Amino acid sequence: MARRLFAEEAAADGTSLTTRSTILRVYEKLRRSLCALAGVAGFRSLASRALTLAKAEAPSLRAMQVAEDGSLEVCGETELESDKHPAEESGIILLAQLLGLLHAFIGEALTLRLLRDTWPNIVFYDRDSGEREQHEHTR
Amino acid sequence: MSTRDKVAIHKLTTGVLGLDEIVGGGLPEFSFNIIAGAPGSGKTTLAHQFVFANATPERPALYFTVLGESAIKMLRYQQQYTFFDPSKLPGSIRFVNLSQVVLEKDLGAVLAEIIKEVEKFNPAVVVVDSFRTMVRRSQGGPGEIDLQSFIQQLALFLASWQATTFLIGEYAADELRDNPIFTVADGLFWLSQIAERNSVVRKLQIVKLRGQASVPGLHTFRITDGGLQAFSRTFGLSGHKSKPPSQRRLSIGIPELDSMMGGGIPEGDSVLVTGASGTGKSVLATQFIAEGIRQGESGIVAVFEERPQAYADRAGSFGLDLETPQKEGTLLILYLRPLDLSVDETMNEILDAVKKIGAKRLVIDSLAGFEMALSPGFREDFRESLYRMIFALTGIGVTILSTVEVDESFTEFPFSTYSISFLTDDIIRLRYVSIDGQLRKILVIIKMRGGNHSQDIREYEITSKGMIVAGERLKNYQRLITGIPERVNRSGEKEELPRKSKVKSKT
Numbered sequence: 001m002a003r004r005l006f007a008e009e010a011a012a013d014g015t016s017l018t019t020r021s022t023i024l025r026v027y028e029k030l031r032r033s034l035c036a037l038a039g040v041a042g043f044r045s046l047a048s049r050a051l052t053l054a055k056a057e058a059p060s061l062r063a064m065q066v067a068e069d070g071s072l073e074v075c076g077e078t079e080l081e082s083d084k085h086p087a088e089e090s091g092i093i094l095l096a097q098l099l100g101l102l103h104a105f106i107g108e109a110l111t112l113r114l115l116r117d118t119w120p121n122i123v124f125y126d127r128d129s130g131e132r133e134q135h136e137h138t139r
Numbered sequence: 140m141s142t143r144d145k146v147a148i149h150k151l152t153t154g155v156l157g158l159d160e161i162v163g164g165g166l167p168e169f170s171f172n173i174i175a176g177a178p179g180s181g182k183t184t185l186a187h188q189f190v191f192a193n194a195t196p197e198r199p200a201l202y203f204t205v206l207g208e209s210a211i212k213m214l215r216y217q218q219q220y221t222f223f224d225p226s227k228l229p230g231s232i233r234f235v236n237l238s239q240v241v242l243e244k245d246l247g248a249v250l251a252e253i254i255k256e257v258e259k260f261n262p263a264v265v266v267v268d269s270f271r272t273m274v275r276r277s278q279g280g281p282g283e284i285d286l287q288s289f290i291q292q293l294a295l296f297l298a299s300w301q302a303t304t305f306l307i308g309e310y311a312a313d314e315l316r317d318n319p320i321f322t323v324a325d326g327l328f329w330l331s332q333i334a335e336r337n338s339v340v341r342k343l344q345i346v347k348l349r350g351q352a353s354v355p356g357l358h359t360f361r362i363t364d365g366g367l368q369a370f371s372r373t374f375g376l377s378g379h380k381s382k383p384p385s386q387r388r389l390s391i392g393i394p395e396l397d398s399m400m401g402g403g404i405p406e407g408d409s410v411l412v413t414g415a416s417g418t419g420k421s422v423l424a425t426q427f428i429a430e431g432i433r434q435g436e437s438g439i440v441a442v443f444e445e446r447p448q449a450y451a452d453r454a455g456s457f458g459l460d461l462e463t464p465q466k467e468g469t470l471l472i473l474y475l476r477p478l479d480l481s482v483d484e485t486m487n488e489i490l491d492a493v494k495k496i497g498a499k500r501l502v503i504d505s506l507a508g509f510e511m512a513l514s515p516g517f518r519e520d521f522r523e524s525l526y527r528m529i530f531a532l533t534g535i536g537v538t539i540l541s542t543v544e545v546d547e548s549f550t551e552f553p554f555s556t557y558s559i560s561f562l563t564d565d566i567i568r569l570r571y572v573s574i575d576g577q578l579r580k581i582l583v584i585i586k587m588r589g590g591n592h593s594q595d596i597r598e599y600e601i602t603s604k605g606m607i608v609a610g611e612r613l614k615n616y617q618r619l620i621t622g623i624p625e626r627v628n629r630s631g632e633k634e635e636l637p638r639k640s641k642v643k644s645k646t
Contacts, residue, residue, distance in 0.1 A: 037229075038210045039236030046211070106214045109225040117229045 001115075001124075002095035006088065008122055023091030024072060030098065031070050033118040044070040050097035058090040148350050151303060154192025154222060155185060157369035157487070161343070161358055163351040166326065169301055170349070171294045173270075173320060175310040176330030181341065181362050182307045183213065184220065185328070186266045188366045189305065191222050194231040198263030201256055201302075202234045205241050206272040210234045221365045233260060241273050246289040249273060253293065257300050264303050270320075271308030287319040294323050315346070325349040330360075335515045340481070343369055359481040370483030374490060374531045389500065389538055391423065392430030395608035396567075399584055399593035404565060406499075408589060409529045409539045411562075414569030415547035418580055419601045422457060423567070424502045425450075426605050427540050428470065429459040436499040437469045439492045441485070443508025447472035450504075457605040468496055475512055482513065482524035486531070493537060501532065503541040526562050533564075547571055547622065564588040569599075572622050581619060582608070596620070 009022045034043045047066045055061045063075040102111045112124045150165025159165050166172070166189070174182045186202075194200035204210045214234075217223050228234075240252045257265065267273065274286055297304045306320065312329075315321055327346040332339050343360045345353040360369040388403030397403045404410055404427075412420045428438040440461075442450050450472055451461040464470035471492045475485055492498065503509060510521050532539055541563070547570065566585035571578050582599050584592040595612035596619050616624035 035236070037234045037236060039204070039238040041238060042209050042211060042236060102211075105211050107218060107225075110214055110218065110228060113225060113228050 001099055002092045004122065005095065005115075005119065006091060008119060020074070023088075023094075024074075026091070026095060027072050029118050030095070031072075033114060034102075035070055037114070040068075040070050044068070046101055047072075047098060050094060050101055053097045053100075054090075054094040058093045060090050061094060064094075150351075151189075152192050153185075154188035154190075155360075155367045155369055156365070157358075157360075157371055158343075158367070160373075161354045161369055161371045162326075162345060162348060163353045166303065167348075167350045168303055169298050170325040171298060171304045171323065172306070172326035172328065173324045174305055174307045174328045174330065177311075177332065178309055180330035180332050181360070181367050182309075182330055183268055184217070184362060184366050185330070186268060186305050186307055187217050187220070188222050190232055190264055190266060191224055191227060193264050193303070194227055195263070196230045199230070199260055200232045200264035200266065201260055201262040202232060203237050203253065203256075203265070203267045204234060205237045205267065205269055210236055219364075233262075237267075237273070246274070246286070250289055250292055250296075254296060257297065257302065261300070262302055264305075265297055266305045266307065268305075268307040269309065270306035271310065274320075290320050290323050321347075338515060343367075359483040361484065370481065370487050372483065372527065374483065374486045374528065389427075389436075390430050390434070392426040392433070393423070393606050393608060395597065396423075396582070396606075399595065399597065399608075400565070400587060401590050401592055404538055404540070405587075405589035406538055407533050407536050408564040409533050409541070409562060410565040410567065412540060412542045412567045412569065413545050415571060416544055418569035418571065419599070419606050420542035420544070420569060421453070421504055422601055422606050423569075424504050424540050424542055425454045425457065425459055425461070428500055428502050429454065429461065431500040432464045432469055437496040438464075438500040438502070439471045439473060439489060439496070439498045440502045440504060441473045441475055441489055441509070442504050443475055443512050444505060447474050457603065459605065471496055471498070475509075482521070482528060485509070485512075486528045489528075489532070493532070493535075498537060501537050501539045503539065505542040505544060507544050522562070529562050565592075570620070570622060572619055572624060574616070574624060581613065583620070 005026050006022055009026050013022065031043060031047070034046070038046070044066055047070055051061065051064060051066055055064075065073050065075070067073045099111065099115075102114070116122070116124055149168040150159075150163075151168055152165050153159055153162065174185055176182050190200040190202060204213065214228075218225065235256050237249060237252060240249050253265075253267075274289075294304075306324075308320075310318075321327060324347065326348045329344040329346050330341070331344075332341045341360050341362070342357040344357050345355075354371050354373055356372045358369050358371055360367050362368075387406040388397070388401070389406055390397050390403045391400075412423055414420050424440070428440055431438045440447075440450065445453075451465070454461045461470060461472070465472065473488060473492060475488060489501065493501070506525070513521065529539060563586075565587045567582060568585050569580060569582050572581050573579075580599050580601070581596050583596045584594075586592075597608050597612055598610055599606055599608045601607075613619055613624075615627050617627050618624050
């Protein structure tokens with residue numbers, strides 16, 4: 001799921017590469033959507049937990065932190081990159097942790113509904129639909 | 140003003156089973172309401188039910204959360220209820236968190252934020268949860284708008300934007316006075332839960348509702364998988380017209396007893412059959428139901444002391460088939476035995492059953508079992524609740540036969556230990572009597588509100604075919620009702636009571 005969101009945003013830039021700006025843009029869209037639902041404090045606590053979990057998998061995220069308003073602060077230029085985890089992978093790990101937390105708290109159906117609201121051009125199918133997840137560009 | 144000149148107030152369903160009837164048909168559209176109560180009383184769930192029942196993509200619901208339960212956790216828990224429809228999120232129901240504004244700014248900024256969101260989404264329903272925590276944050280500092288002004292502006296704005304509003308708050312009963320919010324509100328829903336011994340009783344009161352008549356008083360409610368379910372004090376029958384009195388008599392299935400009652404029980408009466416353990420109350424009740432089914436009248440038996448199968452098996456031993464009518468849907472045996480039951484819930488079950496099969500006869504066996512099945516808190520109001528229940532049921536033409544056990548005394552003749560005789564139209568008293576070294580049974584009609592009845596004291600037996608009233612009235616005894624009669628030596632008359640050698644006693 002996280003990988004798809006990055007691919008969608010990268011495609012919007014006309015590239016197949018996930019850059020640091022792509023990662024931040026995906027995160028930012030999710031932040032705005034979730035802050036409206038859960039409040040800044042609510043989102044910040046979720047994001048901090050997700051970042052902590054992600055750092056265990058991708059040490060290159062160690063220099064990152066969640067700011068007061070829930071936004072992602074990156075200290076330095078190359079922290080997202082490492083031999084083991086390129087920037088794309090680190091971003092995916094972080095986002096996957098965040099989506100995983102949401103899934104754990106409010107379930108798959110509501111998580112997907114929130115994502116659909118944030119990315120209306122992507123069609124998400126849940127497991128109950130019996131169909132494979134697939135992209136559908138409506139624009 | 141004529142009806143034609145009055146503005147028609149559209150009523151919205153509350154989404155809560157039983158509550159529409161209590162509020163007078165639905166909640167007035169564009170009303171400004173408060174849901175108040177202690178923590179855990181069901182305020183948020185009630186608001187969610189209303190929201191899910193009314194929100195549409197065209198006129199969505201805006202649900203503002205403030206400081207209390209986090210929206211994520213609220214969604215986590217609320218989605219467990221069956222009314223929660225995830226397809227309504229976020230298109231029809233939008234959650235907006237105001238915590239940051241409330242924490243960092245004043246009520247003016249909160250009002251501005253609410254106005255901004257309402258203008259953006261054009262909601263039909265607005266909920267602020269919890270409003271109480273929001274106003275608690277207000278310090279009333281210099282330059283801040285005061286609470287009264289905030290509430291006035293909020294109510295005015297939301298009404299103008301054609302939104303039906305709920306403010307949710309944890310309030311105590313003594314806060315009702317001198318609080319501007321309760322003055323401004325059109326509707327005030329008060330939820331409470333009271334612990335009584337080991338059980339908890341939930342009550343709902345419509346303290347105030349402008350524009351329409353609601354059912355007054357405290358109504359029981361439960362929180363189930365489907366959310367709140369309310370049970371009106373009037374059992375949902377407040378709008379029903381009472382059935383005109385019938386001249387028809389219903390046979391009990393015991394010809395001699397029918398004769399003693401002037402042809403049977405007047406239709407729509409409430410009959411009390413009272414007697415000691417083993418006198419045959421349940422047998423009589425079963426014969427009443429079985430006779431009704433034989434005549435094409437559906438029936439319901441509410442049992443509290445034994446399970447339906449055992450009840451039907453026992454009826455079978457008297458040659459009364461209760462199995463077939465159950466299969467055919469003309470008889471329902473309701474087993475109502477959960478502790479913490481309220482009369483209102485019991486009534487709801489019975490009413491549903493009455494509607495389901497079009498029942499004409501109802502047996503409650505027994506009132507003592509019924510009372511024991513109630514939560515301790517409801518037992519105090521048992522008589523009052525029973526009165527409402529019987530009045531409501533007989534009002535729609537159901538004939539009720541209730542049994543009640545009384546302590547057998549050989550010095551007194553009590554009709555009922557519950558002092559509920561006033562609730563009934565007719566009373567049949569069964570009792571043991573000591574005659575010629577045998578413990579025999581007699582019955583007497585104590586009262587019939589609808590007409591004359593036999594004054595005779597008759598002996599009866601419980602046989603393999605049920606209750607049979609035997610012989611003529613017992614003329615040669617005095618003080619029969621004490622249970623220890625004295626033989627009277629009338630001139631030229633001899634006592635002719637046959638000695639019974641075989642009396643099958645089955646109750």
